[in-house]
Amino acid sequence: MKFTYYPGCSLKGTAKDYAESILGICKSLQIELEEIPDWNCCGATAAHSINHQASIALAARTLSLAAKMPHSQMLVPCPLCFNRLKTASYALQQDQNNRYKIKLPDSVPKIWDLANFFATEKMLEITAQKIQKPLEGLKVVCYYGCMAARPQEITEVKDFENPQALDRIVANLGGTAIPWPYKTDCCGASQAFSLEDIENRLVGKLLDMARRVGARGIVVSCQMCQANLDMHHKRAGGSSGKLSSLPVYYFTELIGLALGLKGVQKWLSRHITDPLPLLRELGLFGT
Numbered sequence: 001m002k003f004t005y006y007p008g009c010s011l012k013g014t015a016k017d018y019a020e021s022i023l024g025i026c027k028s029l030q031i032e033l034e035e036i037p038d039w040n041c042c043g044a045t046a047a048h049s050i051n052h053q054a055s056i057a058l059a060a061r062t063l064s065l066a067a068k069m070p071h072s073q074m075l076v077p078c079p080l081c082f083n084r085l086k087t088a089s090y091a092l093q094q095d096q097n098n099r100y101k102i103k104l105p106d107s108v109p110k111i112w113d114l115a116n117f118f119a120t121e122k123m124l125e126i127t128a129q130k131i132q133k134p135l136e137g138l139k140v141v142c143y144y145g146c147m148a149a150r151p152q153e154i155t156e157v158k159d160f161e162n163p164q165a166l167d168r169i170v171a172n173l174g175g176t177a178i179p180w181p182y183k184t185d186c187c188g189a190s191q192a193f194s195l196e197d198i199e200n201r202l203v204g205k206l207l208d209m210a211r212r213v214g215a216r217g218i219v220v221s222c223q224m225c226q227a228n229l230d231m232h233h234k235r236a237g238g239s240s241g242k243l244s245s246l247p248v249y250y251f252t253e254l255i256g257l258a259l260g261l262k263g264v265q266k267w268l269s270r271h272i273t274d275p276l277p278l279l280r281e282l283g284l285f286g287t
Contacts, residue, residue: 004066004074004109005033008081009041015078015223017270021252022077022114024263028256029126033075036065044080045190045224048087053100059088060102067107077114077252079148079222080189083155085111090154113148115221115251116157119165124172132260134174137282140249141180141215142166143206145187145225160184166219169251173258180213182206187228203232210246216278217247219254226250230272247275257284 011019026033039062048055063085066074076082089111091097092104117123149160157163163184167177185206188199206229210218220226230248248271256264257279264285268275279285 001030002032002034002071003112004069004071005035006039006042006062006066006074006076006081006085007035008044008076008078010078010223014227017267018077018223018226018250018252020263021250021256021267024261024267025252025255025259028130028259028261029123034069034071036062036069036074039065042081042084044078044084048084055084056088056091056100057102059084060092060100060104063089063104063108064102066109067105069109072109073112074109075112075114075117077221078224079113079145080224082111082113083147086154086156113155113157113165113221115144115148115165115169118251118255119168124168127169127255127259128172131173131258133258133284135170135254135258135282135284136174138170138175138217138254138278138284139178139215140170140175140217140219141210141213142170142177142183142219143187143210143225143229144183145220145222146184146189148221149184166221166251170219170254173254175254177219178213178215180209180215182209187225189224189228199228200232203228207246215246217249217275219249219251221251223250245273247271247273247278249275 007019040058043055043058047058076085089108092100144163144166149155149157149163152160170177186202187206188202191199218229226248253264253267276285
């Protein structure tokens, strides 16, 4: 299987663990990713709040480059990038597209949020056939954040109020995804740099609820969410004031773990909150 691939800026810098886990599992599952040549930033997180025309143009340029490639589908791991690309595609294909200077060709590929792609029946079946170590005993909550599912008219996600992609992936790997009410609440995103007190409250609320429902870890598909939850444990601590030690895993890392891939320890070693003790306790790593 061959796909156009848009990694986005973060996966070339602060989210290298996510990037490497994606490449690792795709290679194992015989998924060939062809990166868009000369792609540019999608404009997340701030462009759309500063200059609407520029925010559409930034994403549209990348879509135009993707349209020149031979693949009919494009995988996008970052939910923020996914949202901006889908927004540009939506804006330029509506009746008011004459408001924009840039035009899209008809050959723009289907844009997939990576987690939703891996949660399709076909990919769940392909993944299940390769599982070496089921993640039995791993109880987590799946945190989707704001961007991959909403607004529904743009993302085209049917279960946007209660998304299930990560839940299906975890269950397919043998783990337990615990239902909880905060799976699409905001983590604060880039407000961590300007409004730290608000960021701490938002993250603290998420950590509190995750512990209250009995989760031992959190699973994400967004590198911004992962960074906020992973780095702000000690500062947020939850409304109880207690420090949390909940590890935050990318779903791709858990797929790699279940497939028995050798790169897992390297990916997980880049986390701030050590994710390995829980896996060792459950006999899922180093045994």
